[in-house]
Amino acid sequence: MSALEPDAVDALLLDEAPAEIASAAVFDAPALVPALLERTDDVRVFCDDFRDASAVPHDVLAEHPDELGGAAVAMARLPKSLGALDEMAVSSLGADDVMFLGGARDRHMNKSMNSVLERYFTAVNASLGRQKSRVLRAWGPVAEAESEWPKLRAYDEHGFTLAAHGATFGGTKIDAGTQFLLESLDVEGDEILDFGCGNGSLSLWLAARGKRVAAVDVSWAAIAGTQIGAAASDLDVATRWADGTASFPEHSFDAIVTNPPFHRGTAKDSDATLALFDDARRLLRPGGELWCVYNSHLPWRRELNARLGRTRVVAQNRQYTVAVSVAP
Incomplete structure (x- = not known):
């Protein structure tokens, strides 16, 4: 529709x-x-x-x-x-x-x-x-009602502050799937794309470790929250409010990190995630990696193998799986 x-x-x-x-x-x-x-x-x-x-x-x-x-x-x-x-x-x-x-x-x-x-x-x-x-x-x-948005929360142990508008995925919390990914994340190279950045947890974690990060999300609240969090953390993250990754030049990145969306509002919708898997080969430099965390019941390893290339699981529990795919 x-x-x-x-x-x-x-x-x-x-x-x-x-x-x-x-x-x-x-x-x-x-x-x-x-x-x-x-x-x-x-x-x-x-x-x-x-x-x-x-x-x-x-x-x-x-x-x-x-x-x-x-x-x-x-x-x-x-x-x-x-x-x-x-x-x-x-x-x-x-x-x-x-x-x-x-x-x-x-x-x-x-x-x-x-x-x-x-x-x-x-x-x-x-x-x-x-x-x-x-x-x-x-x-x-109600008289004198005031907005409490955006909200901020400092994560001194990680070296950044998260910010969120009302619709920002994750709010000011580090999502459980994102936390599971961070426990395994070991990206090589300096140019990183954070797809579906949400509140910017991955972007800011990487930027705090010296990576040059581009963050893209279809949600204005995600991009606005990431921008505010980066400013509050004195970190540089290049943000882009966009539908997908088509606007990025080919071979722009050494790695892609993502806790990808599989809903649009209240409806299940994996189109954006599958489109990323298809486009990752164009976006990544040869040998570049896509790090993805997803709900363990989803068939994303099979999709990554078919759409991008050789994929291995680096961490898994009952709820989440972290997989790494290598671009040819």
């Missing part, structure tokens, strides 16, 4: 919104934009996912969620992450009469979402369900 093709959640959000809107803020819901532009010429849109942002007209696209405050109506696809919802909610504040509308499939909603919205609004309720979808409605902004 195209990012601009409305589904049942989008349709319900549009029906819940007023027919006449003075101004609208849209979070992670690009399919709402064409219909909202028919109701008002004052629409601002923020999308964390580069693929969603690329589908939105440039003149309505915001570069930071903070730019969406002050609209009469804020509309969002409810994210899986409660931190992401928290940042959406606080970023939507500004107008005394603002209404926040967040939609999702019933199976992806929970009471904790209500609790998050209650930090910033005095009234929260839910719409009736339709086509297994529902909308949370919030209004009456």
Whole structure:
């Protein structure tokens, strides 16, 4: 489905919104934009996912969620992450009469979402369900509510500080899979690519050890968090908000490290990871290595052998596997 093709959640959000809107803020819901532009010429849109942002007209696209405050109506696809919802909610504040509308499939909603919205609004309720979808409605902004994003956490033992926006994978923690990879990581060469960098744990660990690191992620919150963490750590990491690795020249890297994504929002999606496996041969210099940590039940060793080259397992437990593939 195209990012601009409305589904049942989008349709319900549009029906819940007023027919006449003075101004609208849209979070992670690009399919709402064409219909909202028919109701008002004052629409601002923020999308964390580069693929969603690329589908939105440039003149309505915001570069930071903070730019969406002050609209009469804020509309969002409810994210899986409660931190992401928290940042959406606080970023939507500004107008005394603002209404926040967040939609999702019933199976992806929970009471904790209500609790998050209650930090910033005095009234929260839910719409009736339709086509297994529902909308949370919030209004009456809490006076003097302030954003706590981004958050920072120092890891003196590793030589860096992690930073996170609400949607940053891992928050300010070192993900368990990433920690397992770090325990085995022994990359050669100086030019390293961190694919799907998340909060930048791998990038900053490598940069603190003198490597020249490029970090790429499809998530704005990942890239922003990595940039803030690098600045707070006095480290250099070249970041790129992008869908995949096609924009990097061939044979750019001595090694690639990745704790790769296998979800897009609430849906399982391994396309980006498999695309990296396919592109790694182009990106790596001859003999370069791809270090990958993944859930042990996934068939990534077979895929790496087929798509890149000789692959060996260097560490494994019941939950995670660390594999190293060598480019021909």
